[in-house]
Amino acid sequence: MEKSELVLKPDGSVYHLALFPHKIADTIILVGDPERSEWVSSFFDTIEISRHNREIISYTGYYKNKRFTVISTGMGTDNIDIVVNELDALANIDLEKREIKKIAAKLKEKGYTLVPLSIYFKDRLAKIEIGLAKGKKATDKRESIKSKDVERELQRARAKK
Secondary structure, eight states: OOOSSSSBOOOSTTTTOOOOGGGGEEEEEESSSSHHHHHTTTTTTTEEEEETTEEEEEEEEETTTEEEEEEEEEHHHHHHHHHHHHHHHHHHHTTTEEEEEEHHHHHSSSTTEEEEEEEEEEEEOOOOOOOEEOOOOHHHHHHHHHHHHHHHHHHHHHOOO
16 A cells, blocks of 8 residues: 555554554544534543544543544545545554555465456556455365366267267
């Protein structure tokens, strides 16, 4: 992943939210108005993290022993897009390696590989749609070879007639 596709602060946190993956809860509440994030977090039993970056204000804390994060998106759809994209990155991308966590984990397992599914152009950039594929097991390979051998023998027998 290119640096321009995921901008990080010098400390390694995502740029607009100024957060790290461990600083967000599994349950996230998005609100528009920055003051509303303060109001929602006032119901938390404890607040462990508070971040303010212009109109994006976030709090992570506990309410009745459940961890929540509340984040203001500011005004407008552009800000919502930024917040949701950065939340997606926090949840799914290893920020240090700039790799998608699930794919990187699978590729370490034996028998998995990335395969190109399609290629297309968008805004002067070539985009490649990729898939995660699992290779055949040795027994499956032997079965495929046996089937192909039988098919070849049948074709030869038919050709001789």
